Amino acid sequence: MRIFVLLLLLLYPASAEIIEVYPNPFKEEEEYVKIFCHGNCIFTDFEKEIKFGRGVHYLAKNATAFKDKFGFYPDADGISLSNNGELIALIEENSTEYFNWVWRYLDEGVVYYKENGKWDFRYEGWSSFKPVEDEVSGKLILCPCDYKLKGEGVVYSYTIYDAESFEGDFTFAVDANPVGGIPLNVKILEENNEVYYLKSKIYKNFHAKFAVVGDKVVITTENWKWDKRGVVVEFSSKKISKTLKDVFYNDLKYSSKPKSFKNYVKVERGNGKSFDFSGKVTLYVMPENNPVFDFIRNAKKRLYLVAPNIDFEYFNGTPLLDEILNASKRGVDVKILVSYGDLEFLENQGVEVEKLENPKIHGKYLISEDSVLITSANLNKYGLKLNREIALKIEDKKLADKLAEEFLRDFKKGFDEREYIYLLLSSIGFFVAVLIFLKRQQS
Structure with missing residues:
Protein backbone atom coordinates (compact mmCIF):
# COMPACT_ATOMS: atom_id res chain seq x y z
CA MET A 1 0.00 0.00 0.00
CA ARG A 2 2.82 2.40 0.89
CA ILE A 3 4.52 1.70 -2.45
CA PHE A 4 1.25 2.50 -4.25
CA VAL A 5 0.93 5.84 -2.40
CA LEU A 6 4.54 6.72 -3.23
CA LEU A 7 3.93 5.95 -6.91
CA LEU A 8 0.89 8.24 -6.90
CA LEU A 9 2.93 11.03 -5.37
CA LEU A 10 5.59 10.59 -8.01
CA LEU A 11 3.10 10.51 -10.88
CA TYR A 12 0.85 13.27 -9.50
CA PRO A 13 2.97 15.47 -7.24
CA ALA A 14 1.01 17.81 -4.97
CA SER A 15 1.55 21.54 -5.14
CA ALA A 16 3.48 23.48 -2.54
CA GLU A 17 1.21 25.54 -0.28
CA ILE A 18 1.22 28.85 1.49
CA ILE A 19 -0.59 27.93 4.71
CA GLU A 20 -0.66 31.10 6.85
CA VAL A 21 0.23 34.76 6.44
CA TYR A 22 0.39 37.23 9.33
CA PRO A 23 1.27 40.58 7.76
CA ASN A 24 -0.01 43.11 10.31
CA PRO A 25 0.48 41.81 13.86
CA PHE A 26 -0.20 43.78 17.02
CA LYS A 27 3.58 43.84 17.48
CA GLU A 28 5.27 44.64 14.19
CA GLU A 29 8.24 42.31 14.67
CA GLU A 30 6.00 39.21 14.98
CA GLU A 31 4.82 38.96 11.36
CA TYR A 32 5.40 35.62 9.63
CA VAL A 33 4.51 33.29 6.75
CA LYS A 34 3.97 29.53 7.10
CA ILE A 35 4.50 27.28 4.06
CA PHE A 36 4.66 23.61 3.13
CA CYS A 37 6.97 22.25 0.43
CA HIS A 38 6.62 18.77 -1.08
CA GLY A 39 10.15 19.01 -2.44
CA ASN A 40 12.61 21.82 -3.05
CA CYS A 41 10.80 25.16 -3.30
CA ILE A 42 11.40 28.90 -3.40
CA PHE A 43 9.49 31.57 -1.49
CA THR A 44 9.56 35.08 -2.94
CA ASP A 45 8.01 38.46 -2.30
CA PHE A 46 9.55 39.56 -5.64
CA GLU A 47 12.26 41.44 -3.79
CA LYS A 48 14.12 38.48 -2.32
CA GLU A 49 14.04 34.69 -2.67
CA ILE A 50 14.46 32.04 0.03
CA LYS A 51 15.03 28.36 -0.76
CA PHE A 52 13.63 25.46 1.29
CA GLY A 53 13.54 21.69 1.24
CA ARG A 54 10.61 19.38 1.91
CA GLY A 55 8.47 20.08 5.00
CA VAL A 56 6.69 22.83 6.93
CA HIS A 57 8.65 26.08 7.23
CA TYR A 58 8.19 29.41 9.00
CA LEU A 59 9.52 32.68 7.61
CA ALA A 60 9.59 35.57 10.07
CA LYS A 61 10.45 39.23 10.11
CA ASN A 62 12.50 38.89 13.28
CA ALA A 63 13.72 35.49 14.50
CA THR A 64 14.09 36.55 18.15
CA ALA A 65 10.62 38.14 18.33
CA PHE A 66 9.15 35.04 16.70
CA LYS A 67 10.92 32.78 19.24
CA ASP A 68 9.66 34.90 22.13
CA LYS A 69 6.11 34.71 20.79
CA PHE A 70 5.82 31.08 19.65
CA GLY A 71 8.56 29.27 21.57
CA PHE A 72 10.73 28.16 18.63
CA TYR A 73 12.92 29.76 15.98
CA PRO A 74 11.68 30.22 12.39
CA ASP A 75 13.44 28.58 9.45
CA ALA A 76 14.28 31.97 7.97
CA ASP A 77 13.84 35.62 8.82
CA GLY A 78 14.22 39.03 7.27
CA ILE A 79 10.90 39.22 5.42
CA SER A 80 8.79 42.39 5.57
CA LEU A 81 5.13 42.28 4.53
CA SER A 82 2.87 45.16 3.59
CA ASN A 83 -0.08 45.69 5.92
CA ASN A 84 -2.44 46.42 3.04
CA GLY A 85 -1.50 43.56 0.74
CA GLU A 86 1.22 42.51 -1.64
CA LEU A 87 1.93 39.58 -3.95
CA ILE A 88 3.94 36.67 -2.58
CA ALA A 89 4.61 33.33 -4.25
CA LEU A 90 5.78 29.80 -3.48
CA ILE A 91 7.49 28.15 -6.43
CA GLU A 92 8.00 24.42 -6.79
CA GLU A 93 9.13 22.40 -9.81
CA ASN A 94 5.65 21.85 -11.26
CA SER A 95 3.66 24.67 -9.72
CA THR A 96 3.55 28.20 -8.37
CA GLU A 97 1.08 29.40 -5.74
CA TYR A 98 0.36 33.10 -5.40
CA PHE A 99 -1.29 34.97 -2.56
CA ASN A 100 -2.24 38.62 -2.11
CA TRP A 101 -4.34 39.89 0.81
CA VAL A 102 -5.04 43.31 -0.74
CA TRP A 103 -8.75 42.56 -1.33
CA ARG A 104 -9.28 40.67 1.91
CA TYR A 105 -10.40 41.73 5.37
CA LEU A 106 -7.64 44.10 6.43
CA ASP A 107 -7.10 44.79 10.11
CA GLU A 108 -4.39 44.68 12.71
CA GLY A 109 -4.07 41.21 14.25
CA VAL A 110 -5.60 39.29 11.33
CA VAL A 111 -4.04 35.95 10.35
CA TYR A 112 -4.91 34.64 6.88
CA TYR A 113 -4.96 30.86 6.67
CA LYS A 114 -5.89 28.17 4.18
CA GLU A 115 -8.40 25.46 5.08
CA ASN A 116 -9.74 22.84 2.68
CA GLY A 117 -8.12 24.69 -0.19
CA LYS A 118 -9.82 28.04 0.61
CA TRP A 119 -8.49 31.13 2.29
CA ASP A 120 -10.06 32.38 5.50
CA PHE A 121 -8.98 34.62 8.37
CA ARG A 122 -8.95 34.77 12.15
CA TYR A 123 -7.66 37.19 14.74
CA GLU A 124 -4.55 36.36 16.68
CA GLY A 125 -5.70 35.64 20.22
CA TRP A 126 -9.09 34.17 19.42
CA SER A 127 -9.91 31.43 21.89
CA SER A 128 -9.95 27.78 20.80
CA PHE A 129 -12.95 26.24 22.57
CA LYS A 130 -13.98 23.07 20.77
CA PRO A 131 -17.62 21.93 20.40
CA PHE A 415 -49.37 35.84 5.47
CA ASP A 416 -52.84 36.50 6.88
CA GLU A 417 -51.95 40.05 7.90
CA ARG A 418 -50.61 40.80 4.45
CA GLU A 419 -53.65 39.22 2.82
CA TYR A 420 -55.94 41.20 5.12
CA ILE A 421 -54.33 44.47 4.05
CA TYR A 422 -54.71 43.46 0.41
CA LEU A 423 -58.40 42.63 0.90
CA LEU A 424 -58.96 45.88 2.81
CA LEU A 425 -57.41 47.94 0.03
CA SER A 426 -59.41 46.00 -2.56
CA SER A 427 -62.63 46.65 -0.62
CA ILE A 428 -61.86 50.36 -0.38
CA GLY A 429 -61.17 50.43 -4.11
CA PHE A 430 -64.45 48.66 -4.84
CA PHE A 431 -66.38 51.04 -2.54
CA VAL A 432 -64.84 54.09 -4.25
CA ALA A 433 -65.73 52.66 -7.68
CA VAL A 434 -69.38 52.15 -6.60
CA LEU A 435 -69.59 55.75 -5.33
CA ILE A 436 -68.22 57.08 -8.63
CA PHE A 437 -70.69 54.95 -10.56
CA LEU A 438 -73.67 56.17 -8.48
CA LYS A 439 -72.59 59.78 -8.80
CA ARG A 440 -72.39 59.46 -12.58
CA GLN A 441 -75.88 57.91 -12.64
CA GLN A 442 -77.31 60.86 -10.68
CA SER A 443 -75.74 63.34 -13.05
Whole structure:
Protein backbone atom coordinates (compact mmCIF):
# COMPACT_ATOMS: atom_id res chain seq x y z
CA MET A 1 0.00 0.00 0.00
CA ARG A 2 2.82 2.40 0.89
CA ILE A 3 4.52 1.70 -2.45
CA PHE A 4 1.25 2.50 -4.25
CA VAL A 5 0.93 5.84 -2.40
CA LEU A 6 4.54 6.72 -3.23
CA LEU A 7 3.93 5.95 -6.91
CA LEU A 8 0.89 8.24 -6.90
CA LEU A 9 2.93 11.03 -5.37
CA LEU A 10 5.59 10.59 -8.01
CA LEU A 11 3.10 10.51 -10.88
CA TYR A 12 0.85 13.27 -9.50
CA PRO A 13 2.97 15.47 -7.24
CA ALA A 14 1.01 17.81 -4.97
CA SER A 15 1.55 21.54 -5.14
CA ALA A 16 3.48 23.48 -2.54
CA GLU A 17 1.21 25.54 -0.28
CA ILE A 18 1.22 28.85 1.49
CA ILE A 19 -0.59 27.93 4.71
CA GLU A 20 -0.66 31.10 6.85
CA VAL A 21 0.23 34.76 6.44
CA TYR A 22 0.39 37.23 9.33
CA PRO A 23 1.27 40.58 7.76
CA ASN A 24 -0.01 43.11 10.31
CA PRO A 25 0.48 41.81 13.86
CA PHE A 26 -0.20 43.78 17.02
CA LYS A 27 3.58 43.84 17.48
CA GLU A 28 5.27 44.64 14.19
CA GLU A 29 8.24 42.31 14.67
CA GLU A 30 6.00 39.21 14.98
CA GLU A 31 4.82 38.96 11.36
CA TYR A 32 5.40 35.62 9.63
CA VAL A 33 4.51 33.29 6.75
CA LYS A 34 3.97 29.53 7.10
CA ILE A 35 4.50 27.28 4.06
CA PHE A 36 4.66 23.61 3.13
CA CYS A 37 6.97 22.25 0.43
CA HIS A 38 6.62 18.77 -1.08
CA GLY A 39 10.15 19.01 -2.44
CA ASN A 40 12.61 21.82 -3.05
CA CYS A 41 10.80 25.16 -3.30
CA ILE A 42 11.40 28.90 -3.40
CA PHE A 43 9.49 31.57 -1.49
CA THR A 44 9.56 35.08 -2.94
CA ASP A 45 8.01 38.46 -2.30
CA PHE A 46 9.55 39.56 -5.64
CA GLU A 47 12.26 41.44 -3.79
CA LYS A 48 14.12 38.48 -2.32
CA GLU A 49 14.04 34.69 -2.67
CA ILE A 50 14.46 32.04 0.03
CA LYS A 51 15.03 28.36 -0.76
CA PHE A 52 13.63 25.46 1.29
CA GLY A 53 13.54 21.69 1.24
CA ARG A 54 10.61 19.38 1.91
CA GLY A 55 8.47 20.08 5.00
CA VAL A 56 6.69 22.83 6.93
CA HIS A 57 8.65 26.08 7.23
CA TYR A 58 8.19 29.41 9.00
CA LEU A 59 9.52 32.68 7.61
CA ALA A 60 9.59 35.57 10.07
CA LYS A 61 10.45 39.23 10.11
CA ASN A 62 12.50 38.89 13.28
CA ALA A 63 13.72 35.49 14.50
CA THR A 64 14.09 36.55 18.15
CA ALA A 65 10.62 38.14 18.33
CA PHE A 66 9.15 35.04 16.70
CA LYS A 67 10.92 32.78 19.24
CA ASP A 68 9.66 34.90 22.13
CA LYS A 69 6.11 34.71 20.79
CA PHE A 70 5.82 31.08 19.65
CA GLY A 71 8.56 29.27 21.57
CA PHE A 72 10.73 28.16 18.63
CA TYR A 73 12.92 29.76 15.98
CA PRO A 74 11.68 30.22 12.39
CA ASP A 75 13.44 28.58 9.45
CA ALA A 76 14.28 31.97 7.97
CA ASP A 77 13.84 35.62 8.82
CA GLY A 78 14.22 39.03 7.27
CA ILE A 79 10.90 39.22 5.42
CA SER A 80 8.79 42.39 5.57
CA LEU A 81 5.13 42.28 4.53
CA SER A 82 2.87 45.16 3.59
CA ASN A 83 -0.08 45.69 5.92
CA ASN A 84 -2.44 46.42 3.04
CA GLY A 85 -1.50 43.56 0.74
CA GLU A 86 1.22 42.51 -1.64
CA LEU A 87 1.93 39.58 -3.95
CA ILE A 88 3.94 36.67 -2.58
CA ALA A 89 4.61 33.33 -4.25
CA LEU A 90 5.78 29.80 -3.48
CA ILE A 91 7.49 28.15 -6.43
CA GLU A 92 8.00 24.42 -6.79
CA GLU A 93 9.13 22.40 -9.81
CA ASN A 94 5.65 21.85 -11.26
CA SER A 95 3.66 24.67 -9.72
CA THR A 96 3.55 28.20 -8.37
CA GLU A 97 1.08 29.40 -5.74
CA TYR A 98 0.36 33.10 -5.40
CA PHE A 99 -1.29 34.97 -2.56
CA ASN A 100 -2.24 38.62 -2.11
CA TRP A 101 -4.34 39.89 0.81
CA VAL A 102 -5.04 43.31 -0.74
CA TRP A 103 -8.75 42.56 -1.33
CA ARG A 104 -9.28 40.67 1.91
CA TYR A 105 -10.40 41.73 5.37
CA LEU A 106 -7.64 44.10 6.43
CA ASP A 107 -7.10 44.79 10.11
CA GLU A 108 -4.39 44.68 12.71
CA GLY A 109 -4.07 41.21 14.25
CA VAL A 110 -5.60 39.29 11.33
CA VAL A 111 -4.04 35.95 10.35
CA TYR A 112 -4.91 34.64 6.88
CA TYR A 113 -4.96 30.86 6.67
CA LYS A 114 -5.89 28.17 4.18
CA GLU A 115 -8.40 25.46 5.08
CA ASN A 116 -9.74 22.84 2.68
CA GLY A 117 -8.12 24.69 -0.19
CA LYS A 118 -9.82 28.04 0.61
CA TRP A 119 -8.49 31.13 2.29
CA ASP A 120 -10.06 32.38 5.50
CA PHE A 121 -8.98 34.62 8.37
CA ARG A 122 -8.95 34.77 12.15
CA TYR A 123 -7.66 37.19 14.74
CA GLU A 124 -4.55 36.36 16.68
CA GLY A 125 -5.70 35.64 20.22
CA TRP A 126 -9.09 34.17 19.42
CA SER A 127 -9.91 31.43 21.89
CA SER A 128 -9.95 27.78 20.80
CA PHE A 129 -12.95 26.24 22.57
CA LYS A 130 -13.98 23.07 20.77
CA PRO A 131 -17.62 21.93 20.40
CA VAL A 132 -18.93 20.07 23.46
CA GLU A 133 -21.60 17.33 23.30
CA ASP A 134 -23.79 15.83 26.00
CA GLU A 135 -27.02 13.85 26.40
CA VAL A 136 -29.47 15.96 28.38
CA SER A 137 -33.11 16.55 29.21
CA GLY A 138 -34.40 20.08 29.47
CA LYS A 139 -36.97 22.58 28.33
CA LEU A 140 -37.25 25.24 25.67
CA ILE A 141 -39.32 28.37 26.35
CA LEU A 142 -40.68 30.28 23.38
CA CYS A 143 -40.98 34.00 24.09
CA PRO A 144 -42.63 36.47 24.62
CA CYS A 145 -42.36 35.02 28.11
CA ASP A 146 -41.80 35.84 31.78
CA TYR A 147 -38.45 34.45 32.85
CA LYS A 148 -36.50 34.70 36.12
CA LEU A 149 -33.13 33.15 37.03
CA LYS A 150 -32.57 32.12 40.66
CA GLY A 151 -29.48 30.96 42.51
CA GLU A 152 -25.78 31.79 42.38
CA GLY A 153 -23.64 31.85 39.26
CA VAL A 154 -22.46 33.81 36.21
CA VAL A 155 -24.39 35.64 33.50
CA TYR A 156 -22.93 36.63 30.12
CA SER A 157 -24.97 38.89 27.85
CA TYR A 158 -24.53 41.57 25.19
CA THR A 159 -26.53 43.82 27.49
CA ILE A 160 -29.25 43.35 30.11
CA TYR A 161 -32.60 45.11 30.18
CA ASP A 162 -34.43 43.33 32.98
CA ALA A 163 -32.53 43.63 36.27
CA GLU A 164 -35.49 41.98 37.99
CA SER A 165 -34.91 38.76 36.03
CA PHE A 166 -32.35 37.71 38.65
CA GLU A 167 -32.91 36.52 42.20
CA GLY A 168 -29.70 35.55 43.96
CA ASP A 169 -25.98 36.26 43.73
CA PHE A 170 -24.57 36.63 40.21
CA THR A 171 -21.47 37.92 38.46
CA PHE A 172 -22.25 39.63 35.15
CA ALA A 173 -20.24 40.21 31.95
CA VAL A 174 -21.68 42.56 29.32
CA ASP A 175 -20.44 44.38 26.25
CA ALA A 176 -18.84 47.74 27.06
CA ASN A 177 -20.23 49.46 23.98
CA PRO A 178 -23.54 47.97 22.80
CA VAL A 179 -25.51 49.66 20.02
CA GLY A 180 -27.49 52.49 21.59
CA GLY A 181 -25.33 52.56 24.72
CA ILE A 182 -25.51 50.72 28.03
CA PRO A 183 -28.99 50.93 29.57
CA LEU A 184 -29.36 52.10 33.16
CA ASN A 185 -30.88 48.68 33.82
CA VAL A 186 -27.29 47.35 33.92
CA LYS A 187 -26.21 50.09 36.32
CA ILE A 188 -28.89 48.88 38.74
CA LEU A 189 -27.19 45.46 38.86
CA GLU A 190 -23.98 47.03 40.15
CA GLU A 191 -25.66 47.81 43.47
CA ASN A 192 -25.54 44.18 44.64
CA ASN A 193 -23.44 42.33 42.02
CA GLU A 194 -20.09 42.41 40.24
CA VAL A 195 -20.49 43.65 36.67
CA TYR A 196 -17.67 43.46 34.10
CA TYR A 197 -17.70 45.44 30.84
CA LEU A 198 -15.91 43.76 27.92
CA LYS A 199 -14.07 45.40 25.04
CA SER A 200 -11.42 44.02 22.67
CA LYS A 201 -9.70 44.57 19.34
CA ILE A 202 -10.19 40.93 18.33
CA TYR A 203 -13.95 40.63 18.95
CA LYS A 204 -16.18 43.33 17.51
CA ASN A 205 -18.85 42.65 20.12
CA PHE A 206 -19.33 40.35 23.08
CA HIS A 207 -22.76 39.19 21.97
CA ALA A 208 -23.15 35.74 23.58
CA LYS A 209 -26.08 35.21 25.96
CA PHE A 210 -25.92 32.51 28.61
CA ALA A 211 -25.95 31.83 32.34
CA VAL A 212 -24.55 29.05 34.53
CA VAL A 213 -25.89 28.18 38.00
CA GLY A 214 -24.02 25.14 39.29
CA ASP A 215 -24.51 22.49 36.59
CA LYS A 216 -27.59 24.27 35.26
CA VAL A 217 -27.16 25.91 31.87
CA VAL A 218 -29.35 28.69 30.48
CA ILE A 219 -28.88 29.68 26.84
CA THR A 220 -31.00 32.42 25.34
CA THR A 221 -31.31 34.57 22.25
CA GLU A 222 -32.55 37.51 24.34
CA ASN A 223 -30.82 40.34 26.21
CA TRP A 224 -32.92 39.48 29.27
CA LYS A 225 -35.87 41.29 27.72
CA TRP A 226 -38.82 39.03 27.15
CA ASP A 227 -41.37 40.82 24.95
CA LYS A 228 -40.21 39.60 21.51
CA ARG A 229 -40.15 36.28 19.67
CA GLY A 230 -37.10 34.54 21.07
CA VAL A 231 -35.94 31.42 22.89
CA VAL A 232 -34.71 30.37 26.34
CA VAL A 233 -33.22 26.88 26.86
CA GLU A 234 -32.60 25.26 30.25
CA PHE A 235 -30.84 21.97 31.05
CA SER A 236 -28.19 20.48 33.33
CA SER A 237 -24.78 19.37 32.07
CA LYS A 238 -21.45 19.27 33.90
CA LYS A 239 -19.48 19.35 30.64
CA ILE A 240 -21.32 22.24 29.02
CA SER A 241 -21.60 24.28 32.22
CA LYS A 242 -17.83 23.94 32.69
CA THR A 243 -17.12 25.10 29.13
CA LEU A 244 -19.40 28.11 29.47
CA LYS A 245 -17.80 29.09 32.79
CA ASP A 246 -14.40 28.76 31.10
CA VAL A 247 -15.60 31.10 28.33
CA PHE A 248 -16.92 33.54 30.92
CA TYR A 249 -13.70 33.73 32.93
CA ASN A 250 -11.51 33.68 29.81
CA ASP A 251 -13.28 36.76 28.47
CA LEU A 252 -12.97 38.71 31.72
CA LYS A 253 -9.42 39.56 30.60
CA TYR A 254 -11.09 41.98 28.17
CA SER A 255 -12.65 43.99 31.01
CA SER A 256 -12.60 47.75 30.53
CA LYS A 257 -14.33 50.86 31.77
CA PRO A 258 -17.88 51.36 30.50
CA LYS A 259 -18.89 54.39 28.47
CA SER A 260 -21.84 56.53 29.47
CA PHE A 261 -25.17 54.95 30.33
CA LYS A 262 -28.37 55.70 28.48
CA ASN A 263 -31.91 55.93 29.82
CA TYR A 264 -33.69 53.20 31.72
CA VAL A 265 -35.54 50.80 29.41
CA LYS A 266 -39.03 49.72 30.44
CA VAL A 267 -39.41 45.95 30.35
CA GLU A 268 -42.56 44.11 29.35
CA ARG A 269 -43.25 40.41 29.64
CA GLY A 270 -45.59 37.91 28.06
CA ASN A 271 -46.91 34.38 28.38
CA GLY A 272 -44.43 31.92 26.91
CA LYS A 273 -44.86 28.36 25.71
CA SER A 274 -42.67 25.64 27.18
CA PHE A 275 -41.54 22.42 25.45
CA ASP A 276 -39.65 19.54 27.05
CA PHE A 277 -36.86 17.87 25.10
CA SER A 278 -34.41 15.01 25.50
CA GLY A 279 -31.44 14.15 23.30
CA LYS A 280 -27.94 15.12 22.28
CA VAL A 281 -26.99 18.76 22.49
CA THR A 282 -23.84 20.36 21.09
CA LEU A 283 -22.46 23.68 22.28
CA TYR A 284 -20.49 25.81 19.81
CA VAL A 285 -18.37 28.76 20.92
CA MET A 286 -18.13 31.28 18.11
CA PRO A 287 -16.48 32.67 16.09
CA GLU A 288 -13.93 29.85 16.10
CA ASN A 289 -16.67 27.23 15.58
CA ASN A 290 -19.63 28.35 13.47
CA PRO A 291 -22.31 25.63 12.94
CA VAL A 292 -24.80 27.71 10.90
CA PHE A 293 -23.56 26.83 7.41
CA ASP A 294 -23.29 23.11 8.20
CA PHE A 295 -26.77 23.06 9.74
CA ILE A 296 -28.25 24.48 6.54
CA ARG A 297 -26.12 22.18 4.41
CA ASN A 298 -27.32 19.08 6.29
CA ALA A 299 -31.06 19.88 6.10
CA LYS A 300 -32.83 17.26 3.95
CA LYS A 301 -36.57 17.92 4.12
CA ARG A 302 -37.24 21.26 5.76
CA LEU A 303 -35.32 24.36 6.78
CA TYR A 304 -37.20 26.98 8.75
CA LEU A 305 -35.15 30.03 9.65
CA VAL A 306 -36.13 32.77 12.14
CA ALA A 307 -34.20 36.03 12.51
CA PRO A 308 -34.93 39.75 12.88
CA ASN A 309 -33.24 40.31 9.53
CA ILE A 310 -30.63 38.67 7.32
CA ASP A 311 -27.69 40.40 5.65
CA PHE A 312 -25.91 38.25 3.06
CA GLU A 313 -22.85 40.50 2.71
CA TYR A 314 -19.73 38.60 3.73
CA PHE A 315 -15.95 38.72 3.37
CA ASN A 316 -15.43 36.21 0.61
CA GLY A 317 -18.51 35.47 -1.48
CA THR A 318 -22.01 34.99 -0.07
CA PRO A 319 -21.85 31.67 1.83
CA LEU A 320 -25.09 32.12 3.78
CA LEU A 321 -27.08 32.95 0.66
CA ASP A 322 -25.39 30.12 -1.25
CA GLU A 323 -26.26 27.52 1.37
CA ILE A 324 -29.90 28.65 1.57
CA LEU A 325 -30.31 28.57 -2.22
CA ASN A 326 -28.53 25.21 -2.47
CA ALA A 327 -30.94 23.78 0.09
CA SER A 328 -33.89 24.99 -1.95
CA LYS A 329 -32.40 23.57 -5.17
CA ARG A 330 -32.00 20.11 -3.65
CA GLY A 331 -35.69 20.02 -2.72
CA VAL A 332 -35.65 21.21 0.88
CA ASP A 333 -38.75 23.16 1.98
CA VAL A 334 -37.10 26.49 2.87
CA LYS A 335 -39.07 29.16 4.71
CA ILE A 336 -37.68 32.32 6.29
CA LEU A 337 -39.42 34.47 8.90
CA VAL A 338 -38.09 37.98 9.60
CA SER A 339 -39.44 41.20 11.06
CA TYR A 340 -37.82 43.61 8.63
CA GLY A 341 -35.61 43.74 5.56
CA ASP A 342 -36.09 43.11 1.86
CA LEU A 343 -35.72 39.39 1.08
CA GLU A 344 -38.46 39.05 -1.53
CA PHE A 345 -35.85 38.34 -4.21
CA LEU A 346 -35.47 34.88 -2.64
CA GLU A 347 -39.00 33.93 -3.65
CA ASN A 348 -37.90 33.62 -7.29
CA GLN A 349 -35.46 30.96 -6.07
CA GLY A 350 -38.11 28.82 -4.36
CA VAL A 351 -37.62 30.27 -0.86
CA GLU A 352 -40.74 31.48 0.95
CA VAL A 353 -40.31 34.65 3.02
CA GLU A 354 -42.77 36.25 5.46
CA LYS A 355 -42.59 39.09 7.97
CA LEU A 356 -43.78 38.80 11.55
CA GLU A 357 -44.64 42.18 13.07
CA ASN A 358 -46.41 41.13 16.27
CA PRO A 359 -44.52 40.04 18.22
CA LYS A 360 -41.39 41.31 16.55
CA ILE A 361 -38.52 38.84 16.24
CA HIS A 362 -35.32 39.09 18.22
CA GLY A 363 -34.32 35.42 18.47
CA LYS A 364 -32.21 33.57 15.92
CA TYR A 365 -32.96 29.87 15.39
CA LEU A 366 -33.14 27.28 12.62
CA ILE A 367 -35.27 24.15 12.39
CA SER A 368 -34.52 21.10 10.24
CA GLU A 369 -36.42 17.82 10.05
CA ASP A 370 -34.91 16.49 13.30
CA SER A 371 -32.85 19.24 14.97
CA VAL A 372 -32.98 22.81 16.21
CA LEU A 373 -30.08 25.28 16.15
CA ILE A 374 -30.35 28.23 18.54
CA THR A 375 -27.79 31.03 18.42
CA SER A 376 -27.07 34.45 19.83
CA ALA A 377 -25.55 35.42 16.47
CA ASN A 378 -27.31 37.76 14.10
CA LEU A 379 -27.20 36.37 10.57
CA ASN A 380 -24.72 38.86 9.19
CA LYS A 381 -20.96 39.04 8.80
CA TYR A 382 -20.44 40.29 12.35
CA GLY A 383 -22.53 37.62 14.02
CA LEU A 384 -21.22 34.80 11.86
CA LYS A 385 -17.54 35.77 11.91
CA LEU A 386 -16.41 38.64 14.16
CA ASN A 387 -18.36 38.56 17.44
CA ARG A 388 -18.15 36.39 20.51
CA GLU A 389 -21.31 34.31 20.13
CA ILE A 390 -22.57 30.87 21.08
CA ALA A 391 -24.87 28.35 19.43
CA LEU A 392 -26.62 25.22 20.66
CA LYS A 393 -27.83 22.36 18.49
CA ILE A 394 -30.55 20.18 19.98
CA GLU A 395 -31.12 16.82 18.27
CA ASP A 396 -34.70 15.93 19.18
CA LYS A 397 -37.25 15.36 16.40
CA LYS A 398 -40.23 15.89 18.72
CA LEU A 399 -38.91 19.30 19.74
CA ALA A 400 -38.13 20.16 16.12
CA ASP A 401 -41.69 19.24 15.12
CA LYS A 402 -43.25 21.27 17.94
CA LEU A 403 -41.13 24.32 17.18
CA ALA A 404 -41.92 23.89 13.47
CA GLU A 405 -45.64 24.01 14.30
CA GLU A 406 -45.13 27.29 16.13
CA PHE A 407 -43.05 28.58 13.23
CA LEU A 408 -45.82 27.77 10.74
CA ARG A 409 -48.37 29.57 12.93
CA ASP A 410 -46.17 32.66 12.89
CA PHE A 411 -45.58 32.22 9.17
CA LYS A 412 -49.30 31.98 8.44
CA LYS A 413 -49.96 34.95 10.70
CA GLY A 414 -47.62 37.06 8.63
CA PHE A 415 -49.37 35.84 5.47
CA ASP A 416 -52.84 36.50 6.88
CA GLU A 417 -51.95 40.05 7.90
CA ARG A 418 -50.61 40.80 4.45
CA GLU A 419 -53.65 39.22 2.82
CA TYR A 420 -55.94 41.20 5.12
CA ILE A 421 -54.33 44.47 4.05
CA TYR A 422 -54.71 43.46 0.41
CA LEU A 423 -58.40 42.63 0.90
CA LEU A 424 -58.96 45.88 2.81
CA LEU A 425 -57.41 47.94 0.03
CA SER A 426 -59.41 46.00 -2.56
CA SER A 427 -62.63 46.65 -0.62
CA ILE A 428 -61.86 50.36 -0.38
CA GLY A 429 -61.17 50.43 -4.11
CA PHE A 430 -64.45 48.66 -4.84
CA PHE A 431 -66.38 51.04 -2.54
CA VAL A 432 -64.84 54.09 -4.25
CA ALA A 433 -65.73 52.66 -7.68
CA VAL A 434 -69.38 52.15 -6.60
CA LEU A 435 -69.59 55.75 -5.33
CA ILE A 436 -68.22 57.08 -8.63
CA PHE A 437 -70.69 54.95 -10.56
CA LEU A 438 -73.67 56.17 -8.48
CA LYS A 439 -72.59 59.78 -8.80
CA ARG A 440 -72.39 59.46 -12.58
CA GLN A 441 -75.88 57.91 -12.64
CA GLN A 442 -77.31 60.86 -10.68
CA SER A 443 -75.74 63.34 -13.05
